[in-house]
Amino acid sequence: MDPAILLIQCLNAVQYGLLLFLVASGLTLIFGIMGIINLAHGSFYMIGAYMAFALQPLVAQYLGGGFVITVLVCVVLATVLGYFLEWAFYSYLYTREHLQQVLMTYGLILVFEELRSIIVGNDVHGVPVPSWLNGSVALGDVMTYPVYRLFISAVCILIALLMFWVLNRTRLGMMIRAGASNREMINSLGIDINRLFRIVFAIGVALAALAGAIAAPVSSVYPGMGNAVLIICFVVVVIGGIGSIKGAFLAAMLVGFVDTFGQVFFPAAAGVMVYLLMAAILLFKPEGLFKH
Template identity: 75%
Template sequence: MDFGTFLVQCLNSVQYGLLLFLVASGLTLIFGIMGVINLAHGSFYMIGAYMAFALAPLFGDQFLLMLVAGVVLAAIFGYLLEWAFFSYLYQRDHLQQVLMTYGLILVFEELRSILVGNDVHGVKVPAWLDGSFALGNVMSYPWYRLFASAACIVLAVALYWVVNRTRLGMMIRAGASNRDMVRGLGIDVKRLYRIVFAAGVALAALAGMIAAPMSSVYPNMGASVLIICFVLVVIGGIGSITGALVASLLVGFVDTFGKVFFADLSGIGIYLLMAIVLIWKPEGLMGRRP
């Protein structure tokens, strides 16, 4: 492998890992703070992708404005969904959570089929991000993929700042550590949960919107992402945003270079990584010991 190809694969690994981080960060917040096993989280990624498909003709080349509009709509949707469904799951056992959230997957898929159909769709890359730039004499790299990586980095920094440097972040971290103490301090836990859930839905939908121009928009596209995101949560540590970021980048490199060097065995790479981490640190890379 020459240096140009190696550099392209490194950029692909980072871009893929950062995109997974957007989805996994929302999942680890919801799982770590609210204690809900949300199998429908991958559907929010799918909803974001289909939202990009629906909004793209309305906004044209105003791609950033479309992303903002999609995030706002997804956050409102998440807030209402938590109020209507997930607020009843906190005191239920995990089996009931799994059954209900799996039922939501079926509902979302049926609504998607009714509203959009079962065809595969594409989202056009905005004109100002179309094309690629040279990497060496032979290789080139698309501007849009670089934009996707940069956008994910900005969001990761913003999320880190919110969680670690703001009052809301302090309440989120306290809720992840001891929710009973948070209630005892007089914090409105219901409102906190709805904000966290809305943020998790918005992050997953934003990841889907960013990914849509790079891949096809197709039915049940959230299923594979959901499985990988649960792997990321386990590797990084439940409730840890930093752990989700580190795990996402590790999985990005393992998956990308696994497909390059070990194509026949690439499917087991991330699960082998998870097994190694769990043997070394059962609580995850950044998780707390029980």
């Protein structure tokens, strides 16, 4: 393989893996810390992408901002949405069986899809790449690589570093880790575990929506786009270890490389290679790469 092509495929794998991490990190927080099987998590990715499409003209008209301001508005709105959903629906699921969690969160998928159809329609939409990122970097004499994809990778790395810092160096992170280990104990210490879980859920929704918003210019915006992302993100969470942010990061990168190079070298089997990777890892490490 030509070195320039190999470099491009590596960059694609890194960008895809980092984007998966952004979505999966929110899922592993909700799943591992709150104990909820949230099938609607992919819908939050879709909501972020549709908000980026729908809000960009409004942000430009009323706030005078461009794509970055639009993404920030999407994240704020997604955080508010997540906080409300946890209060209105998810807070009643902590003591329920997993089947009830699955049924309710699947019901939310149907609700979100219907609302999307009513508000925006069923057409495929595109989100333009910002003009200041609409360029390419030369790789060799012939090949180029889009600047916007590098921007996506940089944003994901920044968010990953911020998450590691929050979880390991702040009081909020200490409470989240303690609540994941023993929620009764931190309740007895006077910490409102319900409010803490509401914050965690809102963060998880915001991360998924952020991933959808920044991915919209390269993947387009279309009905059901969250479903495929949800499946692969569950694979990432299981491989990395439920509740482990570090595991989710490593697993997302592994999945990104296996999927990208699988499509290059083994296109006929690319669809199953990620699942073979999961099966091989779980065969030797049933709890995933890292325990929570």
